[in-house]
Amino acid sequence: MTKTFTIAVTGQSLIKHDIRNTDDLAFQSVRDLLEKADFAFTNFESTIDGQHGGWPLKGSFFGCSLPVVLDSLKDLGFHGLSLSNNHAFDLGPSGILSTLEEVERRGFLHAGIGRNQTMAARAGKGSFNGRKIALVAMDAGPGPDFMYAGDAAKDRPERPGVNRLHLTKVVDVDAEAFDYLRLIRDRIGYTDMDLGNDSQPDDRPPVDPENEICIARAIFRRAEHFGRRVKIDQTSLTRHLSEIRSATEDGGLVIAYLHHHHWASDWYQVSSWVGDIAKACIDAGAAMFVSHGAPVLQPVEIYRNRPIFYSLGNFIFHVKSETSQWTAPEIWESVVGLCAFDEAGELTAIDFHPVVIVASSSGQHTMLEERLMPHLAHGSDAERILMRFQAQSLSFGSQLTIIDGTARIIL
Incomplete structure (x- = not known):
């Protein structure tokens, strides 16, 4: 009988509270589901306030967590954590060091931050049930240069930080608008x-003098249409x-992870540049590509018999009610994907189990602070989540079959 190796993937875990002390059966069912996997993976969407201390480096979107939340994730059944995201540097280099220390103390496989760029870019590696697993985790921002890890150079010490995939935001405008912008720049003497x-504390961005204009931090590009795009730094991507x-050459199943906040206006729309990066990662040997961007569930695509999860939304999402932008029901709904691989490392099937973040088995609550833990969704909730996911994924050529409150892709 062929031995199957299962990797569980979930939405991001923005966790601020210890959620272990509960006897809620719907929450226990999520734990039971993750324990079926040989390797369970999530993004730890925070930074640890530990013995190295630190200072808030953000305004209202600042967030940090006490080390005990990592015990909650361990108890839930997670083996691996990506640490590269927009909250990883919220306490500065001190938070990076505390996070590394506490994550390693609990034995998590991890990637995405480090004491310097070389360490932050390094794949996390481990062995689980006889199979090698590796994780390469990146963050594409937007964020200031100083949040990203740096190697030491002459007269410049190393900087603990996040592993960066360098992108630049560009606004496309037509030729007429471009000429007006150039005229404005010249008239004001910019x-x-x-x-x-204006670029401080970052370095000035590289600009094509013939086809691009930068005023303050905004780059405008001469094009045939209006739109927004990102420019991928090829040196960064190649690394x-x-x-x-x-x-991959070391024999591991490699998870390529990307976190970003370059969202389309419609959160369900997948930006083409994400697909380009995902496919490049798979072409380089990754067994799967996992991303968290817009805080909603986005489609799954199968490319070269390997899954691309464009955004798995939220799995744990501890936010405050005063932040009104998080009230849409879709923000609190996602899936747990169980990806089955055969002995040769080929994907054979993915089972999707819908989850909804609530306060108790009685259902959704008005106060966002009460929505502490994910529950397996049933009935109309499961049907709504899976049918939306099925329709979105079909547009990427992925055919999901929904049966008895779960969905499946067979390859």
Whole structure:
């Protein structure tokens, strides 16, 4: 009989509270589901306030967690954590060091942050039930340069931080608008010195002088249409693909992870650049690509018999009611994906189990602070989540079969 190796993937875990002390059966069912996997993976969407201390480096979207939340994730059955995200640097380098220390103390496989760039870019590696697993985790921002890890150089010490996939936001405008913008720049006397000052604390962005104009931090590109796009730094991408390739050659099933906040106006729309990066990671050898971006469940695509999870939404989402943008029901709904691989490392099937974040088995609550833990969804909730996921994924060529409150892709 062929031995199957199962990897469980979930939405991001923005966790601020210890959620172990509950006898809620619907929550226990989620734990039971994760325990079926040989390797369970989530993104730890926070930074640890530990013995290294730190200082808040954000305004209202600041967040940190006490080390005990990692015990909650361990108790839930998680083996691996991506640490590269927009909250990883909320306490600065001190938070990076505390997070590394506490994650390693609990034996998690992890990737995405480090004492310097070389360490942050390194794949996390481990062995689970006789199978090698590797994780390469990146963050594409947007974020200030100083949140990203840096190697030491002459007269410059190393900087603990996040593993960066370098992107630049660009606004496309037509030729007429481009000429107006250039005229405005010249009339107000906006110079390279002004750009350098406005870019602080970052370095000034690279700009094509013939086809791009940068005023303050906004880059405008001459195009045939209006729109927004991101420009991928190929040197940065090549470095990450090399790490994926190396981990694959070492014999591991490689999870390529990306976190980003370059969302489309419609949160359900997948930006084409994410697909380009996902497919490049798989071409380099990754067994799957997992991403968290817009805080909702986005489609799954199968590329070269390997899954691309464009956004798995939220699994644990501890936020406050005063933040009104998190009230849409879709923000609190997602799936747990159980990905089955054969002995040759080929994907054979994915089972999707719908989850909804609530306060208790009685259902949704008005106060966001009460929605502490994910429950397996049943009945009309399960049908709604899976049918929406099925329809979105079909547009990417993925055919999901829904049976008895779960969905499946067979390859």
